[in-house]
Amino acid sequence: MFAPFILALRQASIPASITEYLALLGAMQAGVAEYSIEDFYYLSRAALVKDERHLDRFDRVFATYFRALETPEAPAPRDLPEEWLRRLAEKLLTPAEMAQVQALGGFEKLMETLRQRLAEQQGRHQGGSKWIGTAGTSPFGAYGYNPEGVRIGQAESRHRRAVKVWDKREFRDLDDAAELGSRTLKLALRRLRRFARQGAATELDLSGTVRATANNAGHLDLKLVAERHNAVKVLLLLDIGGSMDEHVRVCQDLFSAARSEFKHLEYYYFHNCPYERLWRSNHRRADSELPTEQVLRTYGPDYKLIFVGDASMSPYEITHPGGSVEHWNAEAGGVWLQRLTGHYRRSAWLNPLAAGRWEHSMSVGVLRHLMQGRMFAMTLAGIEEMTRELAR
């Protein structure tokens, strides 16, 4: 009875939750999308996606998912691996919420309505609607299951038992930090938030008020000190390419998740060591390249500069003109690095490489030296230390 569509969305990193799903069911029941299957698509999009950056992903999942409606001869149903399901589902619902879903008719009901609609529509004009059958990569990743075949808890008793199991597992997840690393990430996020919030306060200027009130012959004259907002601005320079990709993604996700806390958060990419050009989008590197000088001009010294990279390369890439592996650089990487760290009042280097291995790499040593020791491991403690350094 549980909504596999929502699971598929979450699998595609769209953070739809049971609250949204209930809203969708509620709206269906209230007849908001009475007239066409497109309306259903619009409705589910308005209910389930809350960030325009996810709209495209949503479309792809939707297309793949509801293709099943068009082709009744779907492959034989298969069960999804329990582990996969549980992991997704445990985040999603409590027994109470489960009951709510059921009360609204549940997923089967939804699918049922859709099937009917689709049949009507196909009867009217051949071909159906645009989104159905639109190709897209499978949102099910390696599983590649046909959603028609997703069988979850058709037997009620089995299902209810499962909910209890999930409830228990939630605690276990809390205990076991290593399992997914998600807890560590959450904590790191909290650190970053705290970092961002420093200095936010509205206060009554007490002494000012007393003075002004006295001047005012005892009549109250309130004085306030201007509120300081979350003013932290961050410039992230990320080493992309090769071994760094995965780390960069984690780090970028982390900062994006904290983005609401920062006044400004800017990203640029480099490869191994920053040189005279940086780029904004790694997919469209050629289009999005711009001179490092321009970045220096655009973002003032009050930005906190954070490099993210494993600092592992040939030392020449840092120390010599022409040392870059990719192009001919007129000035050595180290010169650019120092230009950057000279411009920004606070800077740090976050290194995903385990700190124990720093000793063995010459380039790490060189960069650490150039950073005057401000290189931190990409761990909880490291991030904590880094934020303390940057907030000084």
Added chain:
Amino acid sequence: MGFRSTDRYIASRDLEVAVNAAVTLQRPLLVKGEPGTGKTVLAHEVAQALGCRLIEWHIKSTTKAQQGLYEYDAVSRLRDGQLGDERVHDIANYIVRGKLWDAFAADEKIVVLIDEVDKADIEFPNDLLLELDRMQFFVYETRQTVTAKQRPVVIITSNNEKELPDAFLRRCFFHYIRFPDRETMERIVQAHYPDIRHDLAREALTVFFKVRDVPGLKKKPATSELLDWLKLLMVEDLPPEALRSTEKHVLIPPLHGALLKNEQDVHLFERLAFLSRRNG
């Protein structure tokens, strides 16, 4: 029933569905989109369509959630106390209602616009979660609970300056206004200036979309700039030919100040035009 595209306001089907879902389920609708794509006007249109009064709450960087509920005017009370005013004995005299209170207190259904929610501090949306959920709040000073007589329709706009908290997002329906394509834009122009000369509108739209394509603009002109510009063109009674650029020359459109409001953009544009003339 419900909200529909009108001859004044061109709404796409997905927007209609999103609005009607929010109205039906009595949940807030969050609307995002480039500046000038009709987010604010939408609330007016929804109010109009539902036949409701609109209460607008425009958010600034200093706005606090509490101000939408009520404020306790301690300063006036202190002053009255010093002046020996009788009113001072009743604290209720110093409770100043906010926009949401006004909306909750109304006998009829109200449309509330919370405009540019992202301007406020990051805590702002979180501070309104409960109030928007239950449509009620507690006034500590007078120990009174204010509950909406009729749950208002809440429309919230954001320009994406800050991200909104998840808990807040979960409670909303969401719609992203895509920048109108040419055909939609023609209808919007038609809606505002039904008497505009056909060829003028056509040439102007061509120029408009070309300007939007200029790489590196800080602020691309949007619907509102287009409409302003068209109005000027009409007032000046410019012939459509004045807008046509030749193959080789990028023309600086007449009255381009209405399209490009940012000084840097104007410079950029003039430089491009200059280069093209020199090379041409």
